[in-house]
Amino acid sequence: MSKPDLNDLLREHAPNALAALMRRYDDFDACEDAVQEALLAAAVQWPVESVPDNPTGWLTMVASRRWTDLWRNDVARRRREEVAASLAVVDPEPPPSEDDTLTLLFLCCHPALNRSSQVALTLRAVGGLTTAEIARALLVSDTTVGQRISRAKQRIKASGAKFRMPSPEDRPARLAAVMEVLYFIFNEGYTASSGPALNRVDLTAEAIRLTRQLHDRLPADGEVAGLLALMLLTDARRPARVGPDGALIPLAEQDRGRWDGDAIAEGVALLTRTLATSSLGPYQLQAAIAAVHDEARRAEDTDWREILGLYSLLDNLAPGPMVTLNRIVAIAMVHGPRVGLDHLDAAVADPALAGHYRTHAVRAHLLDLLGDAEAAREHYELAARQTLSIPEQEYLFARAARIAGPDTT
Structure with a gap:
């Protein structure tokens, strides 16, 4: 298996392994460290010994053994070696839980964390990115990312947060935070706030992948669907946003033939379904604006009156500085x-x-x-x-x- 394929496989299964450990031990810091060591072991062993039939089960078992080793090395403080050893006997094929990724997202976006910590922890624990990959994506040092992740895990532990879904009362606010973090990651990738490149495709792709997972788990949530549609409709223009020399090309001057027609069709279909079945929200409105732009065959065909009406609705529903400027x-x-x-x-x-x-x-x-x-x-x-x-x-x-x-x- 080629290295990119192996990296994709590890990234896909790492969050599930972390969730399996969290269900058993409920210690984010130790569980995440254990999973990282299991990933290193897999990166060495799988190319030689072949990928196991159940990658998540393999990672979970190896990580659980590593967690037990860490526990045993802390005998002086914990004095619970026997309990830990008994807990470490795990089923190599743990039963899947459809809420695991969503639970991880909620935990990574805990209100005790600031935005930069939420982003770094989400990319690490749910996205499966390494510290170095996150550092490159966010244009900061490996040390800075490592410190953010370490502090985030410490704050989660100090807050007493458990690996479980938030209560029905807390869930709307926590889901809003999750969507804000995913949209932040997407925007930072679509128009980088600093640096030599306009786009960071690794970030936009990861934001779309995670939002797809969120939509899969909450298919009836109109705003989650709206967020996914917004990302697809916006990212569809990416191929035409820069010239061969990397120079920015504004929307009105882009070659619309280079836009991703499949992404536009998917985004429009998703938006059409959600607008017909759920109450209107800010992400749906932004997706509708993106759809008006994407469906204009030429810049001069853009229905600016419709866009103005949508921005006026958005300004009433979710006012903000960038909404004001766009309106x-x-x-x-x-x-x-x-x-x-x-x-x-x-x-x-x-x-x-x-x-x-x-x-x-x-x-x-x-x-x-x-x-x-x-x-x-x-x-x-x-x-x-x-x-x-x-x-x-x-x-x-x-x-x-x-x-x-x-x-x-």
């Missing part, structure tokens, strides 16, 4: 750039928007549409200096240079 763009496309600028002038009273680079970029775009080249160039340059994304920075400087025209000095 202003839709207002400008429907009612003209001057009206859009008037709304933008009012919106910058919000401190979250006042100095944001996207605010300068929107203002530059509207000024450009209005014909005020000098002011547009100034704001494109302001936006470019503030973003940490190199492709976005290069695009914004290029827009400023195009407005300025050839050097006549």
Whole structure:
């Protein structure tokens, strides 16, 4: 088996093995360490001895033995060697539990953790990514990721959280946190907040994979379905977002023939089903907006009035700075750039928007549409200096240079 295939296999079965140990021992830190050692053993043994018939059972058994070793080495503190040994006799083919991945997601998104810790722990425990892979994806050091994961496990233990589904009263809030983390992971992959690449496909792919699993376990939840549809409809445009040189290509200038038609069809079908059977939520609205863009054969065919109506609904249901900016763009496309600028002038009273680079970029775009080249160039340059994304920075400087025209000095 090739190395990529082996890595995919380990990533697929690691969360199930971790869940099996958590059901028995309910100690996130020790169980996760034990599973990591089992994964290392599998990476060495399986290419030589072949993949076992039951990979999850093999990983669970090896990890359970390692957990027992760790327990026995801690005799002075625990003094429960015999109990641990008895617990370690496990069925090599543990019965599957359809809620295991969902329970892990809830645990990784525990409210005791901050967002960066939730993301790192989710990618590690549920996504099966190594510390090095997470570090590369998030553009931080291995040490930083290791510290985040270690602190997260310590906080979960200190909180007294158990490996079980939250109560019916707590579940809606915890599910909302899970979806926020998955969407954060997707967005960081779709438009990286910093670094040389616009996209980080490993993150978008992982977010979609995990959201599929969440939808499989909660098929009747309209917002989970909406989130999956939103990711599919957005990621469908990824092949056309960058040129051969890695330069950013804005939506209006993309070759729509390069969009992923299968992903668009799946996203639209998923959204259509959920809109007909569940109450409207923010992720469904965002997916509907993405669908309007994706179904326009040309940029000039985009139904901006429908998009404006959807953003107005979203602004009432889940207001936020980026919703405000996107709605202003839709207002400008429907009612003209001057009206859009008037709304933008009012919106910058919000401190979250006042100095944001996207605010300068929107203002530059509207000024450009209005014909005020000098002011547009100034704001494109302001936006470019503030973003940490190199492709976005290069695009914004290029827009400023195009407005300025050839050097006549």
